Amino acid sequence: MRIAAAVAAVVLFPVSASGSGISVVGHDLVISTRVSGRVVAVASDVRIESEVGGDVVVWGGDVWFGSAGAVAGNLVVFGGSIHGVPGHRLPVRGMVSTPGTLLPLYLAEMRRAPWEAGVLSPVLWGLRLLALAAWLAVAVTLLYFFGSPLARAADRAESDWTGALLAGALGVLTIFLTAAAALTLLPSALAVPITVVLGATAVAAKVFGMGVLFLLVGQKVSASFSPARRPAALALGFAVLGGVSLLPIAGAIVWSAASVAAVGVALHSRFGAPRFRVALSS
Amino acid sequence: MSRCLRPLDPIDAEAVASGAEPVLAPDAAEHAAVCPACGDLVGQARDLDRALGDLSGALPPLSGLAERVTRLRGFSRRERRTYALWKAPVLLAGAIGVAGLTLLLLPSLSAGEPARVGATALVPILAFARSLARWFPDFARVTPYGLEALSDALRQERALGLVSLLLLLPAGFGVTRVFGRARSRR
Numbered sequence: 001m002r003i004a005a006a007v008a009a010v011v012l013f014p015v016s017a018s019g020s021g022i023s024v025v026g027h028d029l030v031i032s033t034r035v036s037g038r039v040v041a042v043a044s045d046v047r048i049e050s051e052v053g054g055d056v057v058v059w060g061g062d063v064w065f066g067s068a069g070a071v072a073g074n075l076v077v078f079g080g081s082i083h084g085v086p087g088h089r090l091p092v093r094g095m096v097s098t099p100g101t102l103l104p105l106y107l108a109e110m111r112r113a114p115w116e117a118g119v120l121s122p123v124l125w126g127l128r129l130l131a132l133a134a135w136l137a138v139a140v141t142l143l144y145f146f147g148s149p150l151a152r153a154a155d156r157a158e159s160d161w162t163g164a165l166l167a168g169a170l171g172v173l174t175i176f177l178t179a180a181a182a183l184t185l186l187p188s189a190l191a192v193p194i195t196v197v198l199g200a201t202a203v204a205a206k207v208f209g210m211g212v213l214f215l216l217v218g219q220k221v222s223a224s225f226s227p228a229r230r231p232a233a234l235a236l237g238f239a240v241l242g243g244v245s246l247l248p249i250a251g252a253i254v255w256s257a258a259s260v261a262a263v264g265v266a267l268h269s270r271f272g273a274p275r276f277r278v279a280l281s282s
Numbered sequence: 283m284s285r286c287l288r289p290l291d292p293i294d295a296e297a298v299a300s301g302a303e304p305v306l307a308p309d310a311a312e313h314a315a316v317c318p319a320c321g322d323l324v325g326q327a328r329d330l331d332r333a334l335g336d337l338s339g340a341l342p343p344l345s346g347l348a349e350r351v352t353r354l355r356g357f358s359r360r361e362r363r364t365y366a367l368w369k370a371p372v373l374l375a376g377a378i379g380v381a382g383l384t385l386l387l388l389p390s391l392s393a394g395e396p397a398r399v400g401a402t403a404l405v406p407i408l409a410f411a412r413s414l415a416r417w418f419p420d421f422a423r424v425t426p427y428g429l430e431a432l433s434d435a436l437r438q439e440r441a442l443g444l445v446s447l448l449l450l451l452p453a454g455f456g457v458t459r460v461f462g463r464a465r466s467r468r
Binding site: 025131160225 | 305306349352353354355356357358361362367368370371372374375376378379381382383384385386387388417420421423424425426427428429430431432433434435436437438439440442443444446447449450453454456457460461463464
């Protein structure tokens with residue numbers, strides 16, 4: 001979202017609004033007089049210098065409070081951070097929520113030029129390792145309960161890599177475009193459930209597909225495909241991909257490519273569904 | 283009910299009967315030689331092999347069939363319960379998790395006094411666990427509301443929606459082709 005904001009021409013718009021709410025896309029916003037309604041900003045930073053009577057919802061931007069700024073409703077910031085007045089509590093009467101708190105860290109890392117001195121803090125390394133441990137735990141759980149579908153999906157991906165990669169690229173693109181079209185053209189009552197379902201499908205496909213990729217890479221490296229060696233192969237494949245993901249620059253590229261491939265592997269194999277079903281009749 | 287306290291898995295019985303290496307218990311052959319119950323099981327597997335061989339007669343076995351079945355089959359109940367099979371990923375996940383937590387603790391460990399290192403170390407772990415526990419319900423509660431707000435804001439940019447819709451046509455066509463090809467390969 002911040003990248004989209006950078007691509008768009010970002011113009012500082014001082015807003016003097018009163019009465020109803022405000023919505024902006026791709027423009028930074030300064031609230032200098034009282035707003036009684038809701039404030040929504042997409043790919044924009046918001047500076048609150050006056051009181052907002054409703055909620056403030058920001059997607060992909062930071063929120064700054066001036067000395068007279070206050071929010072009577074809730075403050076929700078997706079993929080951004082909140083900066084209050086130093087030494088004062090946040091002047092928000094409702095709930096404060098930042099569900100994408102780790103995203104700015106990730107984006108800051110992505111924006112950093114390769115030649116810049118980039119020593120990651122131990123905390124960030126710790127978070128990365130914990131995320132990797134969580135990935136492996138989820139993959140092992142999937143393998144335990146869905147061993148055969150994972151094996152089938154790995155087998156199918158190996159037999160048609162081009163199809164799986166194409167399915168990944170086109171699948172991710174289609175999901176994004178459908179969500180954008182739904183959110184822009186449909187009423188919220190329809191757009192929100194559609195987007196939630198699309199998001200859940202994408203997450204499920206990525207999680208399942210990453211498990212398949214770990215398994216397939218491990219099986220290829222160890223040259224062993226027997227069920228008894230599958231857990232060890234999964235660990236080996238994870239060690240290879242997870243190890244590469246920790247490398248500077250190349251790691252982010254490889255992990256992103258693996259994510260797209262994972263979605264493709266899951267969709268292409270229909271989550272490892274069997275090719276034929278045997279109907280048993282009494 | 284088996285008379286043996288450590289009955290062989292049918293897969294190992296079949297492996298011993300056909301002279302292959304056992305999958306689960308490396309000493310399956312030795313055990314079957316001294317245990318009457320497991321010896322009977324191996325004998326049954328051998329009889330089954332013989333009967334199946336008689337059925338197929340002189341027809342050669344399908345090439346690669348056994349490898350395909352082995353590659354695609356699910357885990358047996360015994361395989362699921364055998365920790366030895368699962369210990370590699372479990373230990374690796376544990377080791378990486380412990381390493382991650384240690385790195386999270388480093389700043390507070392270096393800042394704390396030696397006498398209070400234990401208590402100081404607990405603070406980031408508790409904070410991490412608390413934020414993780416709060417993140418999921420927070421995300422689930424806020425996301426629909428945030429999407430609704432996003433939808434309200436984006437509805438001003440109808441051109442974006444129309445462009446997305448136009449691009450969906452070639453993307454959807456491509457997806458249909460890829461999945462059609464995958465179906466035909468099945």
